[in-house]
Amino acid sequence: MHNTEPVPEGGGTGDSGLAKERTELAWSRSGLSVAATVAVTLRRLWPLSGDKAIVPLVLIAIGAVIWVLGMQLGRRGRLGAGAGGAVTASTFRLLTVGTLILAVAAFAVGLVLPL
Amino acid sequence: MWVAHSNCLHRSRARTGKPCRACGLGEVCGLGEACTAPRAPRYHLRPRYTERGVSFVTDDAPSEREPDVRFTYANERTFLAWNRTALALIATGVAATQLLPEFHVDGGRRILGLPMIALGALVAVTSFRHWRANERAMRRGQPLPRSPMPLVLSIGIGLVAVIAVVLALIGSK
Numbered sequence: 001m002h003n004t005e006p007v008p009e010g011g012g013t014g015d016s017g018l019a020k021e022r023t024e025l026a027w028s029r030s031g032l033s034v035a036a037t038v039a040v041t042l043r044r045l046w047p048l049s050g051d052k053a054i055v056p057l058v059l060i061a062i063g064a065v066i067w068v069l070g071m072q073l074g075r076r077g078r079l080g081a082g083a084g085g086a087v088t089a090s091t092f093r094l095l096t097v098g099t100l101i102l103a104v105a106a107f108a109v110g111l112v113l114p115l
Numbered sequence: 116m117w118v119a120h121s122n123c124l125h126r127s128r129a130r131t132g133k134p135c136r137a138c139g140l141g142e143v144c145g146l147g148e149a150c151t152a153p154r155a156p157r158y159h160l161r162p163r164y165t166e167r168g169v170s171f172v173t174d175d176a177p178s179e180r181e182p183d184v185r186f187t188y189a190n191e192r193t194f195l196a197w198n199r200t201a202l203a204l205i206a207t208g209v210a211a212t213q214l215l216p217e218f219h220v221d222g223g224r225r226i227l228g229l230p231m232i233a234l235g236a237l238v239a240v241t242s243f244r245h246w247r248a249n250e251r252a253m254r255r256g257q258p259l260p261r262s263p264m265p266l267v268l269s270i271g272i273g274l275v276a277v278i279a280v281v282l283a284l285i286g287s288k
């Protein structure tokens with residue numbers, strides 16, 4: 001599959017396709033990590049039984065769709081840009097700020113404490 | 116009154132009467148173009164045309180070029196791996212405060228979990244900064260910056276492990 005894509009500029013030895021694939025898999029793992037951490041941190045907001053048990057499932061589905069769309073958009077920009085790619089500092093900053101917000105929420109949850 | 120040719124870096128030193136560090140001649144350099152002092156940067160803005168538009172660079176700014184795309188990807192993956200480490204620390208910290216049974220030590224679960232969450236926040240911030248520094252170094256063809264984070268992370272996790280062992284030895288309710 002990656003063989004059909006043009007080798008980006010600066011590649012040379014032909015590993016570029018695999019590097020891209022590895023990077024996309026890394027983004028997928030990050031998506032799963034974000035989902036798992038959100039689920040654990042905000043555990044008490046998700047009803048796990050009863051009529052409202054559907055709520056967390058819907059939220060997870062929405063999150064997955066957003067993540068996949070974001071990855072596709074990033075990929076398109078990348079192919080258009082040739083080398084380097086459209087994943088800019090703002091993308092990384094967004095993920096970092098999101099992680100920080102999560103950390104603050106987790107700290108608050110940890111302080112207020114237990115079930 | 117002082118005289119210095121425009122390339123001498125140390126005009127301000129000459130002005131205060133201290134010897135010029137480069138040519139050592141104090142107030143008056145007087146060597147003109149023969150002075151071997153490092154040249155002061157001259158900021159001639161010139162346009163550089165890229166796919167993303169026009170940017171202006173200076174003659175003396177480190178020249179930047181697009182690194183090998185594989186290195187860009189590798190840097191990206193490294194950032195993501197650090198970020199996942201941060202997320203894992205946060206999630207584990209929450210689990211420690213929420214899911215463990217109460218220890219005999221007051222606030223034992225907080226003592227165990229909150230440092231992990233704080234360490235996670237630290238790792239998240241530094242991972243972004245390190246990604247940016249790596250990116251800049253690669254674009255300028257400079258050596259990659261060193262990071263203290265592997266050491267910090269190792270020590271942090273080691274300390275958390277020690278806390279966990281102590282809490283476990285004292286026992287839980």
